[in-house]
Amino acid sequence: MGVSERFTTFLSNIRLTDAQKADGATKRESVCSALNWKYYSSTSGTNNSFYVGSWGKLTRIRPPRDVDVLFKLPNSVYERFQGKTGNKQSQLLQEVKNVLVSSFPKTDIRGDGPVVLVPFQSYAVELLPAFVLNSGQYWIPITASGGSYKTFDPDAEIKHINNSNGKTNNNTLDLVRMLKCWQAHCSVPLKSFYLELLAVKFLDQWEHAGKSKTYYDWMARDFFAWLVNQAWGTLYVPGTWESLSLRDAWKSKAQSAYERAAKATQNEADNLPYTAGEDWQKIFGTDIPLT
Incomplete structure (x- = not known):
């Protein structure tokens, strides 16, 4: 696969x-x-x-x-x-x-x-x-x-997601949905709204934003690596610009996800799809296939 x-x-x-x-x-x-x-x-x-x-x-x-x-x-x-x-x-x-x-x-x-x-x-x-x-x-x-x-300001929040999604060839919605699976499967103490804002912020600076699903293993790996460094950062709510502190209760979960994603990505490159699938399932659960 x-x-x-x-x-x-x-x-x-x-x-x-x-x-x-x-x-x-x-x-x-x-x-x-x-x-x-x-x-x-x-x-x-x-x-x-x-x-x-x-x-x-x-x-x-x-x-x-x-x-x-x-x-x-x-x-x-x-x-x-x-x-x-x-x-x-x-x-x-x-x-x-x-x-x-x-x-x-x-x-x-x-x-x-x-x-x-x-x-x-x-x-x-x-x-x-x-x-x-x-x-x-x-x-x-x-x-x-x-x-x-x-x-x-719900219109501003929707526009924030849609603008990013349009610029990234649907990467934004795909990444957010994947992160929600990680949140649920690994009991990550980050609200879904925070994950949406983080996905947009990450893709704004990711060098491969807008590329096809062939890059999604790198997208997952690079997002988690980036996320680890966002501990105690601040997000801003579109439209009202209310500040939200990220704190760091989720950081160890992000670090584990990065390490597993790095292994999975290497196993994909080494043509070990089943082993890669096992790594991905530790992050996202069984909705991501083994083979």
């Missing part, structure tokens, strides 16, 4: 199936139709909402994870809660939660600021209530420390 064939199969194995995409869409529509009825007297399952997170950026993989959905609340709701005392954001989430509890009484719905989690059997929907700002950005409710609103 050549490198290109191995990674093509790997990426195919972790893509959501059409049935999984349809199931996620159904879950989104059931949640949003309940909220549209409450706040807009509409039964639409899609109006006033859109995918964010991995579903919005198309970085989702299987097995399926949460479906992240932003729901735009009317400005009148913001004004109503501004007239309340206490933690307004917590009260807002509680109201949204209660609307959904009425529609799904057998589901253990939880408010976990800034989202309301609706854990259906096949998918959990993470519902993010938000208010549209004049800038086109959003305010989302943060319940900690007495409550506040935080600026969120």
